[in-house]
Amino acid sequence: MRHSLTALPDATLPFDDIIDVRAPSEFAVDHIPGAINLPVLSDAERARVGTIYVRESRFLARKIGAALVARNAANHIEGALADRDGGWRPLAYCWRGGQRSGSFATILAQIGWRVRVVEGGYRSYRHLVHAQLYEAALPHRLIVVDGGTGTGKTQLLQAIAKAGGQVVDLEDLARHRGSNFGGLAEEQPAQKMFESRLARVLHDLSPDRPVFLEAESNAIGRLKVPPSVWRAMSEAPVIQVKAPAAARARFLLTTYPDLTADAALLADRIDRLRPYHPRDRIEEWHDLARTGTLTTLAEALIRDHYDPRYARPSGADRRVLGTLQLGDLGPEDLARAADQALSLATDSTALQASGPSEASR
DSSP: OEEOOSSOOOTTSSOSEEEEOSOHHHHHHOOOTTOEEOOSSOHHHHHHHHHHHHHTOHHHHHHHHHHHHHHHHHHHHHTTTTTOOTTOOEEEEOSSSSHHHHHHHHHHHHHTOOOEEETTHHHHHHHHHHIIIIISOOOSEEEEEEEOTTSOHHHHHHHHHHTTOEEEOHHHHHTBOSSTTOBOSSOOOOHHHHHHHHHHHHHHSOTTSEEEEEOOOSEETTEEOOHHHHHHHHHSOEEEEEOOHHHHHHHHHHHOHHHHTOHHHHHHHHHTTGGGSOHHHHHHHHHHHHTTOHHHHHHHHIIIIIHHHHOOOTTSSSOEEEEEEOSSOOHHHHHHHHHHHHHHHHOHHHHHOSSOOEEOO
């Protein structure tokens, strides 16, 4: 009935569903990607049973817990699992692979379903993620796409993926666009959930082909890039992306529609830059925002904030495979740049070069 995880779960596992029976708050912090949450104890029920266990009686806690598990299991069988046929093969797990998942699995097995329980539960899965992202060296050959704000790096990654390249979009996984102006309406996931999503993506990528990802700091919003990934990124060769300032400004206006449509939000983001700029410059930016002169504001932010603040020494300590000079940052422009990036990555001469090279459109 037990199933030991020796690698991160993937589509090759002989199960139809992975079921996380932990409480909803536990599931929200992190879970095996693709798992469904069928809690056998709610958050309140889990707290109640735990309190009885500590303060009153272990026997009474187990007795009450068993009744709650049976009641919740019945609700799941008659609800979420009502359409499962006799050949359904579930894999269940809880925190340690013990009482909660074991009890649920026993009930499912009595129905006739071929159910297995993860040995060690969520903790065994988390150990695998931690080992991959904190302890072991990544087996992948990373290539970092670097460039100023508004040069379309995220969209270039999407174009590379569309052209058949391997891509890791850290900002998408972190639900953040990587700068003061980059928060998304959706709340960022917990650190562990971010790491689960990242581990899942890396697990599915071939180490024999290059993997493209965007240059980032070691923090994306409030989330940290795990050490193994950060080390690999710090040592990876770079493809630089450049574009005209005017095109970058126009591009930013289309990339951040939430800011251009919300005057209060835009004003708040400008105010967050006060520690880095003189008061008169901040007020000038506020004036541009209030008067709707947004293209000029975007150009000023690029010129006076983003480019100086995030400038990196070109090729000083990193191998630069090439520079992509983009034009209008439109779909055709990005598609051409994606083809150039893939060529640079697969060109053995470029990969061995120690200095920068140019790739024109």
